[in-house]
Amino acid sequence: MMMKKREACFALMYDRGSFDHYWEGTNLRTNETIATVTRVSVMPMIAIGILDQLNAYIGVPYVKTESDEPNGGQLQGAKGFQDLTIALKYRAVHTDMGPGKFSAFVASGYAFPITNYLSDYRPYSIGNGTQELSLRGIVQYRWDMGLYLRGMGGHLFRGQTAAERDYYYANGSYYTRWMDVPSAWEYNVVAGFWLFDNSLKIEGTYYKMQSTSGDDIRKYNAAQPTNRVIFDQINASVQYFSKHVKGLGALVYYNQMLNGRNMGKFAGFGVGATYQFSY
């Protein structure tokens, strides 16, 4: 969970997800105008151990979206560098407790767009086009034999995004280009297992994100950054830490959304390579 002081880890992640159903409000539907939408992202990121208890993270994904063929809309997808995220994680508690260890963390992150991508271009827009401040609390209990359980709760403070039109409808008229992107609560529960002398980690996650405000996608109409987005998702991952090449690791995961609101029902996978080193 934490880099030690003067340790760093570089990761390159490839993520690919797609949906052919989406929730229009809470109504799950298809739409041949967009058919199946695929979103691919390539993200370099780095984790830095500032102290044993304090890590920093920086990452920026390159995202590309498009519909498959045939589709009725014939719309361009979108692509570009999305948001730069800078985060800090602080381990406040790390203590022996029974047959294992208990840890508690706080994490704070700040993300903002680094290109002028158009957020008001759903479902193809590569991001929300606004700044996001995240505050998370994490608790973990890890048994000495390798099993661990983790829980996270957090809040995502989001700002406004600039559309490229100065009238929009969201349960009423707005005479402005600025759209309020709803803030959200999020939480997850994780169960995992370390095997083979800590060289393999298998993990299952349940995640939910719930926006606290926003309007619903209107009937057979495009989504808008003002929408109230809610979804939950399960994720299964396997991470390998090489004993042969010092510092090298690999990661593969699969995820699937279960329920949602104003969201594409994504299913997808990711692969990544990691390299940990001292500096």
Added chain:
Amino acid sequence: MKKNILFVLVSCICAGIFIASCDNHEMPRYAAYSAYEYSQLDENGGTWTPILLTGQEGITVDPPADVNSAEYQSELDEVKGLQANLSKKQREEVQYWTNNPLLRWNEIANELAAKYNLIPGPNPDGTYTLPNPATPEGPSPFPFAHPAYTCRMLAYLSVAQFDALITAWSYKYEYNRMGPSHYDDEIESAYGHSDLPSYPSDGAVVAFVSRDILKAMFPLEAAYLDERAEQHLGSLLWSGANVPSDIDAGKQIATEIVQIAKARAAADGMSKAQVNKVISDSIAQSAFDRYGWKWENMEIPKRPVGLAPFFSQVQMWSVPNVEDVRPGPPPAIGSAEFQEAARELQDHQDNMTEEKRKIANWWADGLGTYTPPGHWNRFAKEFLIKYKQNPLRSARTMAYMNMAIMDAGISCWDAKYYYHYPRPVQTIKGFKTILGTPNFPSYTSGHSTFSAAAATVLSHIFPAEKSLCDTWANEAAESRIYAGIHYRFDSEVGLTQGKAVAQYTLDKMMVDGAE
């Protein structure tokens, strides 16, 4: 050490919250203007030529009670009583409606257009069920407020408001009874001390006409419109602008005008604009026989009929025959001019810039919005505020602009279905766009015709704004090329077409007595 870490963490969080809270751009829901002093009163406004009224209708408004009568005195007491007990909400309503409430009703109309501007999706079996005024609740709610529907809605609203206010003005200056604050110092006039006679109430005229025309156009919004009108009518008393008999007189006029407007609307041909597949196919076949091409909807599932093929047959306001303003044919598919236009479109998509993308989006006014006619109504509203036009002159501006926009729309739809020209996504293999292609043929561009017509009328009324209006119209026309949904000739010819149609409107304006 721990203190340092804590400090770093806390200050990062604070910085983040601070940065995040900097995102507090205002998001206004309606125009921010207050009651203003009219630039002129138009004492002879009652002599202007109405659009629908012939003068034979015999609309009468009884003389008002004398200001010294007991009847009037008790009305003054009623207003005083209301003003003594105003709630916060009532004060807000007074502020909101202002002394040019026509602009607020225009905003309400545009908002309803945006609310109802949703295209029906397919049924599970791949067919489409279109809105039906006989069963407005559905399955698809009536109406689908597309540009043709919306420009017609705005035209009837504005024309009815205008004719009703001409009548009101005529009686105002016949009877010359002023607002209650003129006769009783204890009555506060929230809109200032106006020299405009208040009997009949122009605010009431606007409230009743707007409510009833919009109820006809948006039948599912009856309760909502009743509520808005109630607040407006209440604010006429709370503001001290009117006494109840002013409002009753205004209602008398409104009732007559609404009937006349509805009669024209019922017979203008709009009910036959959305044709069935048999007629739609024969329209396409005519074009195919004539030119060797025909537009087709490319959606999945395919829509069997385009949008309102017979909107071209709807009765125009100022142009005698739609053929009088029909442009010449577009370049043949495959011709050199066509290929150049297609190359330009592909080039824009291959080399999209943020600037072109923004222009395309700025003028899109597509599904879910107030449409291009609504956008120009917004510009008109802003000019009316800037130039402090009184309600009658505001109504005239809106009426003529919206009549020109509707005539331009009818002419545009005439060209679209006569020439039945396929859209770029149909003719250019593998072509992708940054805005969705609408469900009607290409030549000519609706944005271009609507915008040029509106710009022509607004430039005539506000000559200082001509350069700005022309820039807007040209950019709106260009935006469709960047979007990838129109060829250059669609937009260029559309601009010329819109201007030519609006000339018929100008010809009427110049002799109606207001200039």
